[in-house]
Amino acid sequence: MAALIDQLTGLVRRQYRVFLALPAAALAVGVLYLLVTAPQYTAIATLLIDSSTLRVLQNQQQPQGDIPLDTLQVGSQVEILASRKLALAVVKDLNLADDPEFTERSGWNPFSHLSSDSQGDREQRAIDAFLARRTITRGEKTYALNISFTSRSPTTAAKIANAIAEAYIDDQLGAKYQTIARAGVWLQDRINELKSKATSADRAVLEFKEKNNIVDLGGASVAAGVSASSRLIGEQQLFELNSQLATARGATSEAKARLDRIEQVRGMDVSEGAVADTLKNDVITRLRNQYLDLSAREANISGKYGSDHAAAANLRDQMEETRRNIRAELGRIAGSYKSDYEIARTREESLERALANLVSVGQTTNRDRLGLAELESSARVYHTLFNSFLQRYMEAIQQQSFPITDARVISPAVAPSQKSKPVTSFVLAIALTMGLIASVGIAALREAIDGVFRTVRQTEQELGARCLSVIPLVTNHVRPALARPPSIAASSEAAEADRAGATPSRPTESVTTDRHYNFTDPLKRRAVDDPISVFTEAFRAIKVSAWLQSSIRNNKVIGITSTLPNEGKSTIASNLAVLMADAGRRVVLIDADLRNPTLARSLTPRPSAGWLDVLGGKVELAQAIGREPTTGLALLPLLLTEAPVHSDEVLASQGFRDLLERLRQSYDYVIIDLPPIAPVVDVRAVVTAIDSFVFAVGWGSTKIKAVRHHLLADPELHDRLLGVVLNKADLKVLERFEQPGVYQNGYYMTGGFGRS
Incomplete structure (x- = not known):
């Protein structure tokens, strides 16, 4: 580490002029850049992608909690904001093609006055300049999109940033309207086609019924899509005849039961109470009561005067007459019951024959209904599709009346008060850094290509x-020498040699010369x-x-x-x-x-x-x-x-x-x-x-x-x-x-x- 530090400090000492000159020159270039570069101002508008408002205004069923937007969908909106189509809309809306800030040519072209400068060329240059100064970023973990625009004028920067947001919303509205309009035209064509097919299917059903003599009852309509609940006339007749037959059979059984009972009662003694209680006939009840009264009187007289008494005998004769009247009444009732039984049995037999005929006819009709069911099923499908497309068409027409999108501006751009570019501290820091890097590189390069001897260590x-x-x-300038006798110099040098350990020279005769x-x-x-x-x-x-x-x-x-x-x-x-x-x-x-x-x-x-x-x-x-x-x-x-x-x-x-x-x-x-x-x-x-x-x-x-x-x-x-x-x-x-x-x-x- 110490050797490295020595090398670095030595490099700085040797190349200090480079370390001073290059950073100073770089700072001078940075200051010059700050002086000649026009200030740039950046305005930011924030756009929020939120589909909940659109669902509420369209009265759509809102699920529990908001459904999060797909990240790819938000990325797609960023691409739309960055598209040339949107840039062209802003350029045309704000007439940027006539603004020198956006149409000035980059670089010097000596033949610029000879080249054509049409409106299309100016628009393309304006779009290129517009895209170079526009930045779209997404807020971290949010659905907010930041629209930044940089211009020489803070007012222009804010105006264009807001114009981008408005152009995006207008583009979304236009795209929505065009999509719904195209969908409406397509749905309308499909509805007309399905309506024609449903009508044709209904007509085929009616023609089939007429051809096969099939008549529907019950008030159902195929066109209403409820033909499954309708009933053919043969089926209706069969159903009613079957009900009548069941009723007739019940009536026949009841008449037979009454006839059997009356025959059983006729074999009983009229004095028995079961006859009146069973028949519940007023005539028989009255005759029986009369019979019982005569019987009681005859028993009383016979008890007092004997059974041979004329009064008792007269009462017995009255009792026999009453008995004959009861039997006659029972015979009349039995004949009535027999007549009812015969009528009921005849009706039952008639209904059974009619039912058999209808069943025979119904089998033939059911074979014809196979084709009818297929036609009715096709008609129901066409009617269902027609109703579904008609409902979707009405929903599309309704959505055209909602001029809303899933995006809204939550923070409009305002004119910035401070410039965004060039940043003085950043430019100077970059210039100083580049100067230091260049100085280190040049110093190292000079050291590498020096290739000559500089130090004792390097030489060794x-x-x-x-x-x-x-x-x-x-140089040839010599400092005045210190005057000293030769003997002193020689003695001092000899002493120095002795301290250094040199061997004294042996006395030898030298070559003499004058x-x-x-x-x-x-x-x-x-x-x-x-x-x-x-x-x-x-x-x-x-x-x-x-x-x-x-x-x-x-x-x-x-x-x-x-x-x-x-x-x-x-x-x-x-x-x-x-x-x-x-x-x-x-x-x-x-x-x-x-x-x-x-x-x-x-x-x-x-x-x-x-x-x-x-x-x-x-x-x-x-x-x-x-x-x-x-x-x-x-x-x-x-x-x-x-x-x-x-x-x-x-x-x-x-x-x-x-x-x-x-x-x-x-x-x-x-x-x-x-x-x-x-x-x-x-x-x-x-x-x-x-x-x-x-x-x-x-x-x-x-x-x-x-x-x-x-x-x-x-x-x-x-x-x-x-x-x-x-x-x-x-x-x-x-x-x-x-x-x-x-x-x-x-x-x-x-x-x-x-x-x-």
């Missing part, structure tokens, strides 16, 4: 070698001329690393090279050599860049001999070496009359190796300014003769891929690296990549030795 990670120091980019050279370029010896500086401290780091390496292994011959020319390797070689010599070491600087020797050109007076002359046997080594008078640095330049064809063979020759060995014996350090490794192979030819290498890399200019390609391709050279030096670093820019204040001169500009 990419090259797998230690970074010895970072040398700042300097030639003295001065550097014409102050930058070649700036490490000595400006000792209290970051520049000099960078070379002290290289020097201390060389001394520490000498304590581990033999490290007297140090080569200075780079990947490409102009990376400052010659300046690094001369300043390192001068600084070591100024510290009291015996140091010789050799210019070994056979392709571009620079040491001889930077010395005054110009040398007359070089080490190539020594190898050729033209001069002695002492005659080719010169000295820098203030530090005692030995200088072995390179003089070329023409560029050698095989420079690598020169450096790989045994003569050059013998020269290095002689110098190794005479000097503490041999600093060699080598050619770059990318253009030529000279360095690879002399690798084995050099103890260690200092590799110069141009800060912010040398490509990482190039260095890795050439340096890592030669493992032997990489293994002999003393370290890498980042040269020509811009300290102000470097602070964005490293911790602030590490490479500043603040420490050296305070105190007794500096200047403010």
Whole structure:
């Protein structure tokens, strides 16, 4: 996490200009957009889809609770509101085709004055602009639809939002009326057709009855649809005759019973009470009472005067006469009963014959009724359909008189007081966000495509070698040096070497010479001329690393090279050599860049001999070496009359190796300014003769891929690296990549030795 934070803070330090410039530019664009963009106002009208009102006004039976609308149905209403048909209705109603806000062309067209601009074209542009500014949304878990419209004018926005709602209601009314009208026309045609078919069916029934002599009774009508309750005349006669026969049979049985009873009574004694009680005849009852009275008187007289008395005999004669009268009356009654019985039996037999005839005729009629039932059933079906369609037609006609829909406006749109677009805070937030995103992207892109060396850590990670120091980019202006005796400088540098653990050089007889050279370029010896500086401290780091390496292994011959020319390797070689010599070491600087020797050109007076002359046997080594008078640095330049064809063979020759060995014996350090490794192979030819290498890399200019390609391709050279030096670093820019204040001169500009 700490490493990530360091990387992020480093990215901000390095690319802070991008992080400041792009968001500021984006905010400026946002402010400009707010200034040039016309304000937009949004008005909202709310429409409610509610079918309960329609059911109540149409007197439809209301179920328990409201039946919820289908979600798909509400979605369909949203699509209707969003249709071009409804948009066209609003455009025509409000004459939006003549409003410049809706008909202005998008973009610049140089031939717009040549193109036709008909009413249809203006309407289509107005519809497209209308649809782009109209929004239909549904309230969450409700049947409320929000109609939003955005316009430059708040009044226009409210007017159009309300017009959309009204146009929707009018469209619903029109669609309802057209649907009912079409249904009415269709129902009317069906009613006429069914009426004709029902009439034809009734006519077929009547014709069938006339043809087969079938007559209906009971007042029923086929046309009324109740023919099932009617009865044919034969059936009626059969029903009535059957009833009469049952009655006649009952009467015959009753007459027979009375006749049998009277015959039974005639066999009884008239004095018995059952005769009068059974017949309940007034004549017989009176005669019997008379008989009983005579019997009582005869018994009384016979008791008093004897049965032979004339009065008793007279009474007995009267009693016999009364008995004959009773029998005569019973005979008359029996004859009457017999006559009634005969009549009843004759009637019964007549009815039975008539019933048998009707049954025979009815069987034939029933066979004819099979076809009649089919015709009557067809007639009933047509009448039922006719009545059903007639009822639906009347309901449709009634619904046409209800100018209502299942939608109503519950919240009409009002002119908004504040603009809806552009939202200042939103636009600025978006602009700032886009600026930050762009700045992060561009900063990351710049980091990704930078591809050069910037930091010590980056150098060590990419090259797998230690970074010895970072040398700042300097000019020829040199700060006045602190005056000190050479002995003091040498003793202090020696003490510094002792603290660093360097091995003291053994006394060896050096090559003596009387030639003295001065550097014409102050930058070649700036490490000595400006000792209290970051520049000099960078070379002290290289020097201390060389001394520490000498304590581990033999490290007297140090080569200075780079990947490409102009990376400052010659300046690094001369300043390192001068600084070591100024510290009291015996140091010789050799210019070994056979392709571009620079040491001889930077010395005054110009040398007359070089080490190539020594190898050729033209001069002695002492005659080719010169000295820098203030530090005692030995200088072995390179003089070329023409560029050698095989420079690598020169450096790989045994003569050059013998020269290095002689110098190794005479000097503490041999600093060699080598050619770059990318253009030529000279360095690879002399690798084995050099103890260690200092590799110069141009800060912010040398490509990482190039260095890795050439340096890592030669493992032997990489293994002999003393370290890498980042040269020509811009300290102000470097602070964005490293911790602030590490490479500043603040420490050296305070105190007794500096200047403010």
